[in-house]
Amino acid sequence: METRFIGFDHEWVRVRWKILGAARLVVPPFAGKGRDDGLWNTTCFELFLQTPGDKAYVELNLSPSERWNAYDFEGRREGMAERPMPREPECTMRKGTDMAIFDAAIPAAGLPARPWRCGITAVLEEEGGIKSLWALSHANPAAPDFHDPACFTFEVAAPSVA
Template sequence: MVSLVEKTKFNLIPFDPNYLDLVGVSGEIFRNNNYLNIQYLMSGDLLKVIIPGSKRSLRKYDLWEHTCFEFFLRLRNTTKYWEFNLSPSGDWNIFRFDNYRENIAEEMAFDSLFFNLALEKNTLQLDLIIDLNKLNIAKKDLDLAISTVVENRNKKLSYWALIHPATEADFHHQDSFIINI
């Protein structure tokens, strides 16, 4: 098993370069045996961004229709992967796929998902720790794709990722899984 024992920093880029000056989205990823820690930092003039308000943390669908942090875990050398959706409202969901966008199912190994949010004038930080044992992948080599959807004040969505390997924004694209953990 490959284990990240140091934090790996990342910077996301928008699919549409016209959104480069909207905000910045960066973070760190850290794997320590059975746990995956991920931290997102959105920085800049957050008044330009619609940030869903904090309520009760609920499992919900379609979080990607608004500002939402996402990441994807794939078992190395397979097509099976999970999609994690984390809204600044505290809402969340996890989906499991057997192949590229095929056989989608809610991942029921988690009945709740808690993450820390810190919102200041020019920064929004999200911190999450995932117990990989719940997915039975703690001892497995994994590939990771990281992304974010940002909704601006005009209700337009921009799609941010480590890399955009297709002609359209596609966070599920197999070539997006570029971090090995």
């Protein structure tokens, strides 16, 4: 899996996940926009954002079904609450015979101020119920935990002042 932090402006943060060898990838059927829990039980793309030096972080779950959710955590898997968002993320999935692309545009106004330490992750389900957990880094590959701050390895700088 390849991920790319495409960029951001004052309205949107854009992230792309590219999956090679996706012939057997299970893509959840279209369910319409809206919040939903448990999206990680099948193919789901996730983004974790943490301000450096802070224990708190944000988790976004984005599904090819167009369902999504956003959560605030006070610390590692502690104090979870649904995060308000000013509007829904925009998500699209394209799947060919052996490659899939998932693009997400997340409303910037619903996210904490930069700088961020990011975890960019995915749960991929294949036919037969085979699931794999993908991240830029796993602190413990034998027991992957996307909520481990050691997985938040991608850094996004604060905006520059002109």
